[in-house]
Amino acid sequence: MTSLDTRLRDLRTRRKALVPYFIGGLTEDWTTYVSASILAGADVIEVGVPFSDPMMDGPVIQAGALRALGNAATLESICHELSAASFEVPIVVMTYYNVLHHFGLERSAELLAQSGVAGVIVPDLAIEELTPWRDVATAADVSSVLMVAPSSPDERVRRIGELSQGFVYAAARMAVTGQAADVGDASRVVGAVRAACDTPAYVGIGITTAEHAREAATIGDGVIVGSALVQRILDGASAQELEGAISTFRRALDQASSEA
Amino acid sequence: MSAVMGPPDAGGHFGTFGGRFVPEALMPACLELDAAFRDAWGDPDFVAEYHRTLREFGGRPTPVTYLGRLSERLGISVYAKREDLAHTGSHKINNVVGQALLTRRMGKTRVIAETGAGQHGVATATAAARLGLACTVYMGEVDTVRQALNVFRMELLGATVVPVTSGSRTLKDAVNEALREWVTCVADTHYCIGSVMGPHPFPWMVREFQSVIGVEAANQLREFGVTTPDFVVACVGGGSNAAGVFAGFADSSAQLIGVEAAGGSAVGLGMPGVLHGMRSLLLQDDHGQIEEAYSISAGLDYPGIGPEHAHLADLGRARYVAVGDDVVIEALQVLSQLEGIIPALETAHAVAWLLRAAGDEIPARSTVLLNLSGRGDKDVAQVRSILRGES
Numbered sequence: 318m319t320s321l322d323t324r325l326r327d328l329r330t331r332r333k334a335l336v337p338y339f340i341g342g343l344t345e346d347w348t349t350y351v352s353a354s355i356l357a358g359a360d361v362i363e364v365g366v367p368f369s370d371p372m373m374d375g376p377v378i379q380a381g382a383l384r385a386l387g388n389a390a391t392l393e394s395i396c397h398e399l400s401a402a403s404f405e406v407p408i409v410v411m412t413y414y415n416v417l418h419h420f421g422l423e424r425s426a427e428l429l430a431q432s433g434v435a436g437v438i439v440p441d442l443a444i445e446e447l448t449p450w451r452d453v454a455t456a457a458d459v460s461s462v463l464m465v466a467p468s469s470p471d472e473r474v475r476r477i478g479e480l481s482q483g484f485v486y487a488a489a490r491m492a493v494t495g496q497a498a499d500v501g502d503a504s505r506v507v508g509a510v511r512a513a514c515d516t517p518a519y520v521g522i523g524i525t526t527a528e529h530a531r532e533a534a535t536i537g538d539g540v541i542v543g544s545a546l547v548q549r550i551l552d553g554a555s556a557q558e559l560e561g562a563i564s565t566f567r568r569a570l571d572q573a574s575s576e577a
Numbered sequence: 578m579s580a581v582m583g584p585p586d587a588g589g590h591f592g593t594f595g596g597r598f599v600p601e602a603l604m605p606a607c608l609e610l611d612a613a614f615r616d617a618w619g620d621p622d623f624v625a626e627y628h629r630t631l632r633e634f635g636g637r638p639t640p641v642t643y644l645g646r647l648s649e650r651l652g653i654s655v656y657a658k659r660e661d662l663a664h665t666g667s668h669k670i671n672n673v674v675g676q677a678l679l680t681r682r683m684g685k686t687r688v689i690a691e692t693g694a695g696q697h698g699v700a701t702a703t704a705a706a707r708l709g710l711a712c713t714v715y716m717g718e719v720d721t722v723r724q725a726l727n728v729f730r731m732e733l734l735g736a737t738v739v740p741v742t743s744g745s746r747t748l749k750d751a752v753n754e755a756l757r758e759w760v761t762c763v764a765d766t767h768y769c770i771g772s773v774m775g776p777h778p779f780p781w782m783v784r785e786f787q788s789v790i791g792v793e794a795a796n797q798l799r800e801f802g803v804t805t806p807d808f809v810v811a812c813v814g815g816g817s818n819a820a821g822v823f824a825g826f827a828d829s830s831a832q833l834i835g836v837e838a839a840g841g842s843a844v845g846l847g848m849p850g851v852l853h854g855m856r857s858l859l860l861q862d863d864h865g866q867i868e869e870a871y872s873i874s875a876g877l878d879y880p881g882i883g884p885e886h887a888h889l890a891d892l893g894r895a896r897y898v899a900v901g902d903d904v905v906i907e908a909l910q911v912l913s914q915l916e917g918i919i920p921a922l923e924t925a926h927a928v929a930w931l932l933r934a935a936g937d938e939i940p941a942r943s944t945v946l947l948n949l950s951g952r953g954d955k956d957v958a959q960v961r962s963i964l965r966g967e968s
C-alpha cells in the first residue's frame with residue numbers, strides 16, 4: 318500500500334472526496350487558490366503541470382496550460398511552490414508523459430516525492446507502457462492513479478484496478494476534459510470499477526455544476542472538478558470567490574453522503 | 578518480408594521507439610485496429626482489393642523515370658519513382674486507400690484525419706468519397722489560410738474541414754485535435770492518420786500500406802538493369818513516403834537517405850520524447866515542451882518523425898540529412914526545367930540534397946533512386962510569390 322492508498326481509504330470512511338483541479342503556474346498566486354479550496358473543504362488537490370500538447374484536455378485547460386507555460390511554469394517551479402506551501406491534504410499531479418520522460422523518470426519521482434506530491438495521473442500512459450514509470454514512482458511512494466474509460470472492457474478494468482494506487486479515476490464520458498451537461502456514463506463506469514477492485518473510485522471529466530457533483534458523489538467515492546474551476550480563474554475570480562464555489566461543491570457532496 | 582524493416586514487437590516498438598502512449602479511452606480502439614489490420618493484411622482477399630483499388634482508382638503502378646538531363650548535370654544516374662503521378666498527386670493515396678478499406682471492414686462509417694498542407698486531407702476525402710464514408714478533416718487555422726484551395730478541394734469532395742485554433746494552429750495541433758475528437762466518436766469512426774506516426778499500429782500499418790512504393794520501384798529498376806541502387810533518397814516529414822520506398826531496399830546494400838527540412842529536423846535536432854502516442858525523436862525545449870517546426874513546405878512542418886525512422890537512425894541503417902528553405906526553391910526550378918516535372922516543395926528537399934551531395938557524399942557515377950513523393954501544383958502560387966520577392 319502506498320501512503321495515498323492508506324489516506325484515501327481512511328477518507329472514504331468519513332466523507333466523499335472533493336478533488337478540485339488547478340493548473341500550476343496559471344497565475345503568480347495560484348497556490349492561494351489551493352489554500353482557499355482546502356479551507357472550503359477540498360480533500361485532495363489535483364495540480365496540472367502544463368504540457369504544450371495536452372491530448373486529453375479540452376479548450377479551457379488547454380488555454381490555462383498555454384497561459385501557465387507563458388508564465389514559465391515548469392515541473393521544477395511547480396514542485397518548488399508545492400514544497401514551500403506544504404499543503405496538509407494529498408496533492409496529486411496531473412501531467413503528460415513527456416514532461417516526466419524529459420526530466421528523467423527517477424529524477425521526476427524523487428522531485429515529486431520531496432515536494433510532498435502523493436500521486437501522479439499521466440493520461441497518455443495506459444497500462445501497456447506504464448511499468449517503467451510506476452516502478453520508480455512506487456519506490457518513491459508516489460502513487461500512479463489510473464483512468465478507466467467507458468470504452469474499457471471488463472478485463473482491462475480488472476488490470477487497471479490492480480495497478481491503480483490511491484484511487485481509480487472513473488472517466489464519466491468518452492471525451493477530453495471540459496464542461497458538460499450531465500454525469501454521463503459515471504454509473505456504469507463506477508460499477509465496473511467496483512466489480513473489479515476495492516480501490517476508491519472518483520468520478521471526473523465534465524463535472525460542471527454542484528448538482529453534477531452531488532449526483533456523481535452518490536455513485537462514486539469522490540468527484541474531480543477541473544474545467545469548471547479553471548474557467549472561473551481564467552475569468553478572473555479571486556481566491557475568495559473560488560472558496561465560495563468550492564463550498565458549494567462541498568455542500569453538494571455532503572448532501573450526497575447524507576442521502577446514502 | 579524485410580528483415581531490417583520487419584514488424585515491430587507486440588507492443589509496437591521499433592527498438593526503443595514507438596509504442597502506444599494514448600489515453601485509456603483510446604486503447605481499446607488501438608487494440609481493435611491492431612487486430613483488424615493483422616487480420617486484413619493476412620487475408621489475400623483484402624490485399625487483392627487494396628491492390629485492385631490502387632490500380633483502378635489510384636493510378637498504380639506509378640512509373641520509374643530515368644532523369645537523363647539531371648543525371649548528366651550531376652554526373653550520377655538518377656531514377657525517379659513517380660508518386661507525383663498517383664491520384665491526388667502524391668503517395669498519400671496509398672495509405673488512405675488501405676485505411677479506408679480497413680475502416681469499412683471494421684464496420685465503421687466515418688473517418689477523421691489531420692492535415693498540414695492539405696495533401697493528406699484531400700487524399701482522405703478522396704478515398705472516403707470513393708468508399709462512401711463520412712469524412713471530417715482537422716487542419717490548423719494557419720494552414721487553412723495558407724492552403725485555402727486544398728480546403729475547398731476537400732469540401733468539393735464532400736468532407737467537412739474543421740479549423741483548429743489551439744496551440745500553434747498548425748499540423749501538430751491538428752493531430753492533437755483529431756486525437757481529442759477520436760475519443761468522442763471512436764465507436765463508429767476511424768482515425769485515418771497521415772504518416773508513419775502515432776500510436777501502434779499506425780506507424781507499422783502506414784508503412785505497410787506505403788511499402789508498395791519500394792516493392793514496385795525495386796522491380797522497375799531491374800528493367801533498367803539496376804539491381805541495387807547505391808542510394809535511395811526521400812524527403813521526410815513524418816516519414817511515410819520514405820518508409821514506403823525504404824521498405825523495398827532495407828535488406829539491400831543501398832544507402833538509405835531521409836531528407837528533413839532544416840527547421841523540422843527531428844533526427845538532427847530532436848531528443849527522445851513522447852508525443853501523439855509514440856516515443857520518437859522530437860523537437861523540444863529544456864523542459865520537454867514540444868517546439869514548433871519551421872519549413873517552407875507545410876508537409877514537412879512537423880516537430881517529430883515516425884518511430885521506425887528514429888530506430889533506423891539508431892541502427893545506422895538509414896541516414897538523415899537536412900536542407901534549408903533557401904536551396905529548396907532552386908531545386909524545384911532545376912527539376913522543372915531539366916526534366917519537365919514540377920515537384921512538391923516537400924519533394925524538392927530530396928532534390929536539393931542531390932544537388933548538394935552529387936560528386937561529394939554521392940560519388941560520381943553512383944546510381945540513385947529518388948522518391949518523387951508528389952507534384953508541385955499545390956505550391957505554384959507560393960513559389961510564384963517567393964520568386965517575385967513577395968514573401
Ligand SMILES: Cc1ncc(COP(=O)(O)O)c(C=O)c1O
Pocket residue numbers: 667668693694695696697771772773812813814815816817818819875876877921923924950951952
Ligand atoms: C508530396 C509530399 N511529400 C512528402 C510529404 C511528407 O510526408 P511523409 O514524410 O509522411 O511522406 C508530404 C506531406 O504532406 C507531401 O505532400
